[in-house]
Amino acid sequence: MNEHALLNIKNLITLWEKASSPFNGFFTDEQLSYVRIPNSDWPNRLWLKQQLDESALKEILEIINSSPISLSFSYWDDTESTRYKLIEYSGFEQKSAQIGMSMHLDQKFNQEQRLTFEQVYQPEQAKTWTDLYPESFKYNINPEILIKTCNQITYYTIYLDKTPIGTVLTMQTENAIGIHGLGIIPQMRKRGFAEETMAYILNKAIDNQLTYAYLQASELGKNIYLNMGFTVDFTMRNYIKQFSAI
Structure with missing residues (x-):
């Protein structure tokens, strides 16, 4: 590889x-x-x-x-x-x-401003995040994981207006950002919210002077990331x- x-x-x-x-x-x-x-x-x-x-x-x-x-x-x-x-x-x-999939980060992405992103620090925020997550991925994550690791792993709840509609988490290693657990609840899909979330995460990584992004996509979501400039690695x-x- x-x-x-x-x-x-x-x-x-x-x-x-x-x-x-x-x-x-x-x-x-x-x-x-x-x-x-x-x-x-x-x-x-x-x-x-x-x-x-x-x-x-x-x-x-x-x-x-x-x-x-x-x-x-x-x-x-x-x-x-x-x-x-x-x-x-x-x-x-x-x-x-x-x-x-991976991508070299060399220029910022156009980002719509429909969404807000709340970073998880508190138990009630962890519960909101872990209640949403199974709607996208059909399996559960213990909220204690978020509470005990939020100083090392960054967890965001995605909001449209004041309604939580999805999750994403990021893991920084050296000069790269790993993007994981990006899920939009089924009733809010096909409206470009996953792309807007990706643009937010990638632009933030560029602001932090990171130079690469990594993720693991489902076959269904692969084309979203190919269109953004990611390439297939394994x-x-x-x-x-x-x-x-x-």
């Missing part, structure tokens, strides 16, 4: 580690790492630090089987690679896929264990 694919993945892993750290939920060895937090669907996953092979998959299955918290397995590779098929042959079922597939796996 290219340099920006690796830096994108580093940003994502840093986000997972920082989210789980206050809960003593980060575990690692030579072959893989995983995070898990009670009473939350996120981040709760494993990922490889070395090459995919049968030995690694065996260890992953052992950890998943023994974990008191449900874990998924995230695997990233070049978009044209077929190595992921070994995972599917080994008793895993793909539940989702995302496209890793594919990330997220797996759960099949019930029939040995």
